[in-house]
Structure formats: structure tokens, C-alpha cells
Amino acid sequence: MTTVPEKVQQAYNQLPSGWRLEKLKFFADVRNSNVDKTIADDEEPVQLCNYTDVYYNDRITRDLEFMRGSATKTEIEKFQLKRNQVIITKDSEGWEDIGIPALVTDDMPDVLCGYHLSVFEPGADLDGAFLAWLCRSEPLNDQFKLGANGVTRYGLGQYPMKNAFAALPPLETQQRIAGFLDEKTARIDGLIAKKRALLARLAEKRQALVTRAVTKGLDPAAPMKPSGIDWLGDVPAHWDVLPLKRVLASSTYGISASLEPTGEVAILRMGNLADGEIDLGDARFLDEVDEGLLLAPNDIVFNRTNSLDLVGKTAIFRGCQDYPVSLASYLVRFRFGCRYHPEYANYVMGTNDLMALGRTIALPSIGQANLNPSRYAQIEFPVPPFEEQSKIVDFLAGEIRTLRTGATKIVTSIEQLDEYRTALITAAVTGKLTGLQ
Numbered sequence: 001m002t003t004v005p006e007k008v009q010q011a012y013n014q015l016p017s018g019w020r021l022e023k024l025k026f027f028a029d030v031r032n033s034n035v036d037k038t039i040a041d042d043e044e045p046v047q048l049c050n051y052t053d054v055y056y057n058d059r060i061t062r063d064l065e066f067m068r069g070s071a072t073k074t075e076i077e078k079f080q081l082k083r084n085q086v087i088i089t090k091d092s093e094g095w096e097d098i099g100i101p102a103l104v105t106d107d108m109p110d111v112l113c114g115y116h117l118s119v120f121e122p123g124a125d126l127d128g129a130f131l132a133w134l135c136r137s138e139p140l141n142d143q144f145k146l147g148a149n150g151v152t153r154y155g156l157g158q159y160p161m162k163n164a165f166a167a168l169p170p171l172e173t174q175q176r177i178a179g180f181l182d183e184k185t186a187r188i189d190g191l192i193a194k195k196r197a198l199l200a201r202l203a204e205k206r207q208a209l210v211t212r213a214v215t216k217g218l219d220p221a222a223p224m225k226p227s228g229i230d231w232l233g234d235v236p237a238h239w240d241v242l243p244l245k246r247v248l249a250s251s252t253y254g255i256s257a258s259l260e261p262t263g264e265v266a267i268l269r270m271g272n273l274a275d276g277e278i279d280l281g282d283a284r285f286l287d288e289v290d291e292g293l294l295l296a297p298n299d300i301v302f303n304r305t306n307s308l309d310l311v312g313k314t315a316i317f318r319g320c321q322d323y324p325v326s327l328a329s330y331l332v333r334f335r336f337g338c339r340y341h342p343e344y345a346n347y348v349m350g351t352n353d354l355m356a357l358g359r360t361i362a363l364p365s366i367g368q369a370n371l372n373p374s375r376y377a378q379i380e381f382p383v384p385p386f387e388e389q390s391k392i393v394d395f396l397a398g399e400i401r402t403l404r405t406g407a408t409k410i411v412t413s414i415e416q417l418d419e420y421r422t423a424l425i426t427a428a429v430t431g432k433l434t435g436l437q
Helices: 006-012 051-055 073-079 128-136 138-147 158-162 171-216 342-349 352-361 386-429
Strands: 020-023 028-032 044-049 067-071 086-089 101-104 108-113 117-122 165-168 224-226 234-236 240-243 248-253 265-268 284-286 300-303 314-316 325-327 331-336 363-365 368-370 380-383
Touching (some): 006 138, 073 108, 138 158, 325 331, 342 386
Parallel strands (some): 044 108
Antiparallel strands (some): 044 067, 224 234
């Protein structure tokens, strides 16, 4: 009899009569795919089910658009998609993205499981739909996460997958549980989708509010004049329009170095920039950084190199009492002179029209885009009198605070629904819900 580790036993708790707690390898075949995206002339043409297909879909169906690829006959035989299989993510930059499953709904002999994924092929005693829900449950998914190795990138090998313990009720019970979860989670997902749509509308309202204020001012009766700039349009007649470089005090590239989870100086990365603000919750560190590269309150951090949709994003640094902060090499620090309010600059740089303009002047690089700060600094910006900039900043701060309060309530509600969904799945696949056993 297989000995179940105490922590695993506690996670599943007491299972109903007739249920088994056994290693996955005894009722499912587990295979890690080695089919890459390279197309070779001496291989058969195929379609590839890739990481994102699994990550963003609970089910792999025929109507998905798969990537074109090629494979050997052996790979085709081993990794072609079959109904009732479950595909999971086995590699990721984030620990939380390990073990995400998707159920294959049809036989698809021309579609193969791609690299960074694993195939679970259930045996006669295991229903694929139930296995997919089981992979989403905390008792099994936590075993996958703990079995993954890595620091900056995580990988899950076959051994921890095959030897993970899973609860197995009779086949009829598995199918009943899978049907129940299909129905209940669909309702929860529908509620979450509506709340996310409301969040999107609040974001649109915020963007429209900011754009109007920083390009037209707060006085709807103010005389206007053509700015001569397509992205800006008409501006108040008493405003100036100047290249960004005319109001910049300095711009400085970030530091190029290998970052660690701990150290003396936090180093900002693109992931630390969100909605014009900086979040240091997932900062990386260096032991020492030149003092001239340390950020000061009101510095603007500008993303110069990334995918095209991310270049040009900015955030304002408001200071940090816990440790000094610098920035990575693909970021730039903008520091403004006395004529331009940093908060106002941050709002202007975050408008959709300016972001779109920045993308048009970004230069292609290897797998990404580069928005050179000197090119960006030639873009002409609205320059109201400094006192008016301050009034606009104060106005927007109050309005955005109200919008943020509403958004926070919606986010909290979504988190509660996510937690309920997770708890419901775990309770169902471990036999804790009456009427399903």
C-alpha cells in the first residue's frame, strides 16, 4: 500500500467511502512534450497547441486558432491531441502559473501538444473532465507547484507529476462532479465577467477624464487655439506647446545587472509600473548602485524597451522609506525642471493618444521595440501655467480617488468570487459536497 505524506492527507482530509487516494501515474499516462515551434522541411506539417492556448482556455476545441508547425512521425503519434486528455502548463516565469489545465474535447490528430506543456492521458478509471477539475483544486495543484524547480523560471518534471496524489471516486461520481462544476463555475465566471466589464468601463472613464483635463484644461469656457499637433488638437489659448525636452531637467538610463531576490537597493522593472504608479511588492535587488542612479520622489520612470504595446508606459516614484530604489536598463528616469509639474507630466504621458504616438516612433529591436528617450523628448507637450497644472493635478487626484474606491470594491468582489470558486472546486473533487458522492 502506498504511504500518503501527512501534509497531502491533511489537504484531502477524510475522503468518502469508496474513494481512493493514489498517485496519478497509476490511472493516467503523463508525458512532457518536446515539440518545439521550429518548422523543419523533413518533418510533417502539423498544428501546435501552445502554452497560451492552454493558459487562456479551460477547453481545447477545434475552433481555436492553432500555430502552424512541424513534427516527426514519432512526435505526432506521441503528442497528437485526443478527446479526454488534459494538457497542463509545466514551465512558467511565475510559480502560480504552474499546473494550469485545459481539457481536450475532441480527437485532433493534426494538432500536437507543444513545448512547455504536459499531456495527461486518463486510463479507463479516470474521466478527463474530472481530472481537469482535480488539477485546479488546491490539494493536487499545490503538489504541482511544490514539485516545480527554479528561481526566476520554474519547471515541473514528470516525476512530481506522476507521483502527485489525487483523489479518485468511482467513474460515475467523477462524471457527476464534473457536470456539477461545469454548471456552477459557469455562473460564477459569468458574474466575474460582468464585474470585469464594469472595471473596464471605469478605466475608460478615468482615461477620458485625464485626457480631457490635461489637454483642454478645467474651464470649458476658456478660448481655444489650434495646437498644430495631431494627437493634441485644440488647447486653451493661453497654454504653450513645447517639445518635452524643453521642460525636462534630465533623463538617465537604468542599470544593467543580474538581479537577485534580496539585496540593499531595489531595482524597478516593467512589472513594477501599473496605471501610472509604482508597486514595489515584487522588487528585485542589487547590493550596490551608483548614487546618481537612485530615484528621488517625483521622478518619472519611463519604459523604453519592451513589446510594442508596453513601450512608453510611465509611472511616478513617490519615495520609499524601506530601501533606496534604482531602475533596470530598459527603463529611463525623467526628472523635470521647475516649469513642469511631475504629476501633470505623468498624467499626460499616460494618455492613450500620446501612448499611440510613442509607438509610431519606436524602433524595432530583436523580439521587441525600443522607444529612444531622445526621440520621445521631441514630442510636443501641452504646457499650461504651472499654477494651472497644479490645479489640474489636484482635480484629477480627487476624481481618480473616487473612481479607485469604486474599482477597489469591484476587485474585492471579484477576489471573493475567485476564492469561492476555488473552494467549491476543492470541496467537490474531495467529496465534501453532499449529493455528489
